Amino acid sequence: MTILRIALDVPLPQLYDYREPPSAKARPVEIGCRVLVPFGRRRLVGVVVETARESEIPAERLRSAYGVLSDTPPLPGHWLALARFAAAYYQRPLGEVIHAALPPRLRRPEPLKAEAEAWAITDAGQALLASLPSRRTHRRALLEHLATSSPATPNDLPLATDAARAALRALVAEGAIAACDLMPITSAPQERVPLTDAQQAAFDAVVASRDRFQAFLLHGVTGSGKTEVYLRLASEAVRSGRQVLILVPEINLTPQLEATFRAVFPAQTLVTLTSAAADNIRALNWIAAMTGRARVVLGTRLAVFTPLPELGLVVVDEEQDASFKQQEGLRYSARDLAVYRAHAAGCPVVLGTATPSLETWWNAQSGRYRLLSMPERARAGAVLPAVRLIDTRAEPPSKDGLSDTIVRAIEACLARGEQALVFLNRRGYAPVLACNACGWAAGCVRCAAHLVVHLGERRLRCHHCGHVEGIPRVCPTCGNVDLMPFGRGTQKLEATLIERFPGARVLRVDSDSTRAKGRFNEMTEAIRSGRADILVGTQMLAKGHDFPGVTLVVVLNTDAGLVSSDYRGPERLFQQLEQVAGRAGRADRPGEVLVQTRFPRHPLYQALIEHDYPRFAAAALEERQVAGFPPFVHEAVLRAESETLEHANAFLRTAIRSAPPRPEGMHLYDPVPMTLARLAGRERAQVLVQSSSRSVLQSFLQQWATALHAINARDVRWHIDVDPLEF
C-alpha cells in the first residue's frame, strides 16, 4: 500500500498521511503533486511531499485523497527543498511554508483559467476609440494602449482593478479587442551604451563564475549604472540557456528597471511577479517559470519562491531594503533566501546597492562575498552632490523650522528654474496634539503611540493601526480649549513652503497624497515634466526615482535616527540620507544637499559629506562588535502577544523555563515589552536570543520550537522571528 505524506496549510508542524486517490490506479501520484483531500469537515489543497510504504496512523483512521489537481505539473524537487529549508530556518511548519510560497490561486482547488496569450485591437475597436466618451476611463486606457502597441500581453495592459478587467471582458464581448498569438519581437534590440570600465569589470567577474555559486556585493553609487550591469548579466545568462531571478523592493518604485528589461526581453520570456497582479495571471506566470517557458522573472520578495529549474543568475537590487523581510506570518528574508537559491542552483548571486546593509558589507569584508565597486557615476562628468550641514545651534531655524540658509538655497534654486526636494520622513500635519495647560497628548486607544494630526481631513490618525478619530475641541482631561499641534509633518511643511515661496508650485508626495490608485505615477510624471517646483516628501520620494530637474535636496529633522534605541538606527539613517542625496543633480547639473542638524560633527554626517560608505560602515561595525550585535552575533526573538502584558510575559517566562540547555556562546535574555508595546489592542513582549554561531542557534531554536508547541497558550499568540529587524 502506498501512503501519501501531505503538507497542509494548518499551523501544526506535521505531515498528514492519506491513501492514494482512486485515480492512482491509472496514474500513480508523484511527489510534488497538488492534491485535494478531506480534512475533518473540510476539503483542503495539499502537496504530496513524501510517499511511504506504511503509516503510523491506524489503517481505519486513514482517509483517501479525493484526487490530483492536474492543472499544474508536480512541483519540482528543488522547489520542495527550498520550502523545506525555509521551514527549518524560520521554524515554521512545512505545510504553512509551502502554502505561503504557492501563488494564492494554486492554494485553491478550482482549475486555472487559460488566459489569452495576447490581445489586439480590432478595426471595430479603432472606430470605438474615436467615439468613446471620455468618462469610460478603463475602456479608453485599454484601447489607447492597444492602439499604440498591439498585440500586448495581459501583463502589459492596465488590468490592476476588477473594473479594468470587467472593461476588458466587455470590449472582447463587443468585438473591439480580440485574442491573438503573441508575435515574436522582430525589431532589433535597442542599441546599448558601452559599459564603463567599472561596469565591465563587474560584468566580467560575475560571468567568470557563472557555473558555480558565488555571492557578489555590487556596491555602486547612485547613477553608477547598476541596472545596466544586471541587464547585461541577465542577457548573457539567457543566451547561455539559463533562467534569471531578479528581486526588487517594490516594483512600482522601480519602473525604470522594469521598463529597461521589457525593452530587451520579449514578453514571453520576461514575466513579472508581484502581489498586485491578478491571481490567475500570477499563477500562470509562476507556472511559465516552472516549466521553463519564462526565462527572466522580475518581482518583489514573494518572487523568491518561484520555481526555476534552470536558474543561472540571481540579482537582488537594493539589497538593504527592509521590504525584503516579511514582517508577518512566515517571516522570511527574500534576500537571504535568494542567496540560498543561488547556492542550491550553483550559480552567482549579485546583491546590488549604493548603501549595503552592514551584514552584507561585513560578508564582503570578511571574504564570504566578493566586493565589486562602482564608485563613479556612469555619465561622463556627473559628480556626486555636495553635502552641506546646517548647524541648528549656530544658526537656529525660524519658527517654521527652516533656517535662512535653506530658504536662500531654495530661492536660488527656483530662480535658476530648477527643482528643490524637501525631505521629511514624517507624514501628516503634526505628530502630536497636546494640551498647553495640563500636558495631555492625544494617544491611540489601541496602541502605545501618539495620534498624528491630519489637518486637511480634520482627523487624528494612528500611523500604526489605522485608527481614525475627530480632533477634540477641548482637552479631555482639563477642559482647556488651547490644544496645540506639536512638531512638523509633511502637511505642515507643505503649508509653510507655500507661504514662504508664493508663486512656486509645491507638490507633496507621501502615502496620504498618493493613496488613490495611479496618483503616485501621476505625481512622478508631473515632477519629471517640470509641473512642480518644490517637492515635499517622505521616504517614498527618496527611492529609486530619477528626477533630472532636481538639483537641491533639503533634509529636515533626521537626528532621531542618531539617538534611536534600535541599534540599526544609524545604519538606516545613513542609507536614507545617501539615498535621498542621490536624487540631487543626476543629469548634467551638479546637485547640492543641505542637512539641517544639531550634531554636525557626528561621524555619520562627516562620512555622508564625503559619500564615504566604507568609512561609515567601518565605524558602525566597530560599534556593533563592541556592543555584541549582528553581524557579530546571530539573533532570533520569541514574541508573544495577548490581551494583557501579564499573559504575554507569563507565557514568555514559561517558554524560558522549558527552553533546552543553552550551549556555549548562547544568551537568552529576560522578557521585555516591545518598542511599541501595545499595537491594535494587543500587548506585546519578547525574548531575545543571541548566539555566536548560526548553526548552534538553529539547533537550539528547533528544539525550543518543539517545546513551545507543547505549552498550553490559550490566550497568547506567539511566533519566532529569525534574524529580526523589528524590536
Added chain:
DNA sequence: AGCACGCCGACT
C-alpha cells in the same frame, strides 16, 4: 487556523 461539540442566558 477552521470547525465541531458542549453547556449556560435572553428571545419568538
Added chain:
DNA sequence: GTCGGCGTGCTC
C-alpha cells in the same frame, strides 16, 4: 422551550 455565546479539542 429554542438560538447562540465562545471555552476546548481535533483534524491523517
